[in-house]
Amino acid sequence: MDKFVVAPHFRLHEWVAEEKGYFAAEGLDYEFRETMDSQASQGHHIGNKVGAYQTFEKGRECNVSGACHWTVNVAASNGHGKLYSECYSVSPAGVFVPADSKIKTPADLRGVPISVGFQSGSHYATIQALEQYMPITDMEMSFNDGLLFARMEALVDGRTPACSAFSGPYYFLEQLGFRKVIDTTFMMASMITGEPDPADVRKYFRALRRAQHDIDLRPELYTRYYKKEFPARFHGVMDTRRWGPGERIVFEPYSKEIFEDTFKWVGEREIFGNASMGHGRYEDAIFSVAAE
Numbered sequence: 001m002d003k004f005v006v007a008p009h010f011r012l013h014e015w016v017a018e019e020k021g022y023f024a025a026e027g028l029d030y031e032f033r034e035t036m037d038s039q040a041s042q043g044h045h046i047g048n049k050v051g052a053y054q055t056f057e058k059g060r061e062c063n064v065s066g067a068c069h070w071t072v073n074v075a076a077s078n079g080h081g082k083l084y085s086e087c088y089s090v091s092p093a094g095v096f097v098p099a100d101s102k103i104k105t106p107a108d109l110r111g112v113p114i115s116v117g118f119q120s121g122s123h124y125a126t127i128q129a130l131e132q133y134m135p136i137t138d139m140e141m142s143f144n145d146g147l148l149f150a151r152m153e154a155l156v157d158g159r160t161p162a163c164s165a166f167s168g169p170y171y172f173l174e175q176l177g178f179r180k181v182i183d184t185t186f187m188m189a190s191m192i193t194g195e196p197d198p199a200d201v202r203k204y205f206r207a208l209r210r211a212q213h214d215i216d217l218r219p220e221l222y223t224r225y226y227k228k229e230f231p232a233r234f235h236g237v238m239d240t241r242r243w244g245p246g247e248r249i250v251f252e253p254y255s256k257e258i259f260e261d262t263f264k265w266v267g268e269r270e271i272f273g274n275a276s277m278g279h280g281r282y283e284d285a286i287f288s289v290a291a292e
Contacts, residue, residue: 004030004200007062008229010148010167011089011247013211015225020214022207028200034228035061052120052147063196064204066247068121069254070271072189073262073285077278081191082287087205088254089188091247093125093166094180096155096173103162106133106182113142115151115163119271122151122164125184127269136269149231168226171243172234188247189254192287201289205251212249219245256282 006023008014017023018032052067067075069088076083095114097103103112109130116122123141130139145154145163152169154160155178164184165173174180192201215222223240230238263280266272279285 004028004196004204005033005062006030006204007033007035007065008225009035009066010229011066011091012215012222012225012245013208013247013249015228016211016214016222017207020211022210023204026203026207028203028207030200030204033062052117054119063192063194064201065191065193066188067191068124069187069189069258070124070262070266071119071121072191073259074266074272074277075191076285077263077280078276079278081193083254083259083285084190084192084201084205084289085254085259085282085286086289087190087249087251088258089190089247089249091121091166091186091188092170092244093122093164093184093186094170095126095129095162095164095182095184096170096178096180097162098155098158099177099179101161101179103181106130109162109181110134110138111140112161113140115142115145115154115160117147117151117164118143120147121166121186121188122148122184124266124271125186126164127271128186129182129184149229153231167246168230168240168243170246171223171226171240172230172238175239175242176237198287198289201287208249209251212251215245215248259285 006014023030052071066089072083075081095109103109114126116126126141127136127139142160145151145160148167148169151163152165152173155163220241223243226240226243227235227238259282267277
């Protein structure tokens, strides 16, 4: 049987669990794979209109990976993996602008290009937050910069007037003095890829639960791990002592009600256009973990 593949994805948990030996302590036969290489900038720039959903279509390189719950919902409905329904995450996020920007309020973002990831958390979350201020037809989502780090770099380099950020880039933009115009905190879910042993999936999440306790108790001990995935050009400026813990795993079910409400929300906003969103059936989308 192939080893269970563990890969960090913008959050601290996998790094902490590896450092503390929690995966090994659970008896997980695994490979720890760093898919976001800060030195080589691997994975930082993946192109226009290539977002979280497209990476699931292509196939991810680990057995469990995270993304916004909207994308995991639709991707699982299209057979690109199975949604792990025993927990979800909440990630602080926001739309940022330069400190001297004329954009002062969310309403000022009407018609302003906002750099987001195509069919990724930033895309959905920005719509969700701004709907309080304007119709979706007045929002201008820009997909030119790709995923998280590329969007952050575009804002820092002055190539975009506003961008959505979460995780390390969220804290880095705050550190540099960029201004958050609106909070867009959103839910994330886990996708199971391949056919891992359900017992291994349980071991993996038990290790992450222990890591969550450590992060809750002493976040300042672990924020240094953000550097592992950050573009190397910023390492000399980053002061991760000032940063927060980012994504938090909530060990409560991602229920059928949440799934169905989310699927409906995405469909009503036509985020996938004429493309199929899949079956939208909770029972067929989730990964079944038998009780021990």
